[in-house]
Amino acid sequence: MWDNAHLLRGIANVLFGFSLLLMVYGMLRYVAQLPAFSLRAVVLTATPQQVDVAQLEEVVREQVRGNFFTVDLAETRAAFQQLPWVRSVSVRRKFPWQLEVEIEEHIALARWNKTALVNTYGELFEAKSDEALPEFSGEQENSLVVARMYGELEQELLPMQRHIVRLDLSPRMSWQVKLDDGMELALGREAMRERLARFVKVFPYSVAVRVPNARRIDLRYRNGFAVQPPLGAA
DSSP: OTTOHHHHHHHHHHHHHHHHHHHHHHHHHHHHTSGGGSOOEEEESSOOSSSOHHHHHHHHHHHOOSOTTTOOHHHHHHHHHTSTTEEEEEEEEETTTEEEEEEEEOOEEEEETTTEEEETTSOEEOOOOOSOOOEEESOGGGHHHHHHHHHHHHHHHGGGTOOEEEEEEOTTOOEEEEETTSOEEEEESSOHHHHHHHHHHHGGGSTTTTSTTOOEEEOOOSSOOEEEOOTTOO
16 A cells, blocks of 8 residues: 555645644634634514513523534524514524524414413414503414404304404304394304305394393304393393
8 A cells, every 4th residue: 555656645744734624623713712703692673562571681691502603593593583572593603793583472363271372373372561552362273263264253243343352162062143232143153154145244134223231142053143131130
């Protein structure tokens, strides 16, 4: 082997190339650790509406580690993601010493089973809100179904100028609505939107108008509906 000049040159070239890579790597590590590349700012792309600014600052102080090159973006994103009202987070480096954080906040659509909130995507999340929101109830896996049905039924109620304050989906997939005037509507398990549309259309001429404060109206009839009068009514 030692008499093979071509082989020896090849080995020397490989060793030289490897040494050069190690040297470049060492230089890059050295440059990356220079104070000039220390993180100086974490910038939000928009002012948060629901997320607590103090909590954001706490994440920056306690969870953001490293400099511009060494900061773990996935770990930083996960830390912000844990905060209430945060739906999604994007974290980017902004040369030479900033992190840019873009936060998408939950928009609360309703309260869910009195224990959580549901957003406009039909996703459940935990946060505190003093906002007046409708109440949804149902199995957790049906949150998107309930959110979509809420939007559809609200559209049907526009001619009545009424709004839903409670929407219930039973384990047997039967729907019930409570309106902002206290009226409760049983919609059943099928053709819910069509039943409500039919009721809205005939409501001004219906017996419900002649029974003030009707407690519950059952719309699960093919050609009409049943009205339950208020307690104590004759």
